[in-house]
Amino acid sequence: MWIPRVARLLAVRVKQTPSVGAAALNMSTLLVNRPQYSWLTELGLSEDNDGVYNGSWGGQGQVPAPKRGEVVRQIGDALRGKIKALGSLVSLEMGKIYVEGVGEVQEYVDVCDYAVGLSRMIGGPILPSERPGHALIEQWNPVGLVGIITAFNFPVAVYGWNNAIALICGNVCLWKGAPTTPLTSVAVTRIVAEVLERNHLPGAICSMTCGGADIGIHLNLFSFVGLLSFTGSTQVGKQVAMMVQERFGRQLLELGGNNAIIVFEDADLNLVVPSAVFASVGTAGQRCTTTRRLMLHESVHDDVVERIAKAYKQIRIGDPWDPSTLYGPLHTKQAVQQYLAAIEQAKQQGGTLVCGGKIMDRPGNYVEPTIITGLPHDAPIVHTETFVPILYVLKFKTEDEAFAWNNEVKQGLSSSIFTKDMGRVFRWLGPKGSDCGIVNVNIPTSGAEIGGAFGGEKHTGGGRESGSDSWKQYMRRSTCTINYSKDLPLAQGIKFE
Helix, strand or coil, rough: HHHHCCCCCCECCCCCCCCHHHHHHHHCHHHHCHHHHHHHHHHHCCCCCEEEEEECCCCCCCHHHHHHHHHHHHHHHHHHHHHHHHHHHHHHHHCCCHHHHHHHHHHHHHHHHHHHCCCCCCCCEEEECCCCCCEEEEEEEEEEEEEECCCCCCHHHHHHHHHHHHHHHEEEEEEECCCHHHHHHHHHHHHHHHHHHCCCCCCCHHEEEECCCHHHHHHCCCEEEEEEEEEECCCHHHHHHHHHHHCCCEEECCCCCCCCEEECCCCHHHHHHHHHHHHHHHHCCCCCCCCCEHHHHHHHHHHHHHHHHHHCCCCCCCCCCCCCEECCCCCCCCHHHHHHHHHHHHHHHHCCCEEECCCCCCCCCEEEEEEEECCCCCCCCCCCCCCEEEEEEEEECCCEEEEEEEEHHCCCCCEEEEEHHHHHHHHHHCCCCCCCEEEEEHHHHHHHCCCCCCCCCCCCCCCECCCCHHHHHHEEEEEEEEEEECCCCCCCHHCCC
């Protein structure tokens, strides 16, 4: 295999992280040697950490799905035991606030719990055969190797969604995390590897490699990858899709989202304001489900803008590790430049800055959460997903207008309306309503539960992860006809004698 050749080339060190603050920015020694970062050793991290894991090759024969579920249960328990340390590492590397880092690990734990039950339920139906003495069944088998490429913004949870479900379906996994969050990938893999080894299973069942786009290209092209799960931008997702399709491979794409909240005249504004604030500034606007467009009925527009602007000014900005902090830094300096460029384009296209719009005078990649009004619904910048905390506020008159605006962007991930009109609710959920994969009522666009299928339509990629019947993407289906009679009747009554 190609993996061992890059083992030493991809070694990573625990060095300074620009997302954290002045202490990390100005340090001259490795964090792992500092007392305040002693928890890094709990995750098995040291000064030098190899960026590839493929265990010891070997086999134990077939393992039934419920047994696989038991292993996944143990993985969930192991994650529970390290949840605070791992959540701290997510906060350190990615820059999200500590409570979100812990919450992300909790998602992996929750999916493990879900997968344990699912391991005793997956399977196909027995179908009625039109031929006497015949049985017609669906047989589901694993696809084999699942390649998993994840993004920086959820360096634990997205792998967990894929890994837990893939394992109970009987697959093995090869994970490439984001190149800017390598230590999180290493730490998670160490936790999982310990469980596998304790159960006398080969560590290669959950392999991992750090690296950049060159590694991802190999995963896309190799024919032995039965399913390629990719989470990232629409631009890169298109390239992935073409490479995998060229070999007629199977793909699961979780790409961008230009998500909208629509607020009607009968909405409960006491729900609207905290929902819009959480969905637009949570994770500093770096969720694929972040609210980027807020559509307000003309009768409530000014009131809601005033309330949300006031709430923005009260957001506690600071060190992600401070328990009182609600808003941390952007992940990279490149994101800061994208933030500034988007604001400039919005102004040029007719937007009015209500609040925010500037880089903050403090160490790290901090920018002000920003609200912009006055843009046309079809302004180019409104139709552009920028992975930063900018909220475009639009004013609408009618339901038809609002629904059409929601659907006119290329992505189709998450959407939400706020209303008390039950007729409108069902129109929103129906064929002439939202065209997104996530369609909410009176809750934000972000914060999805693991029990439902997560994913979107159009340029969001069409993939589904986590709950519901998402497990089917990790298996291949065979329709099987079994003749247990002594005759040979043909389907459709055909006679061939």
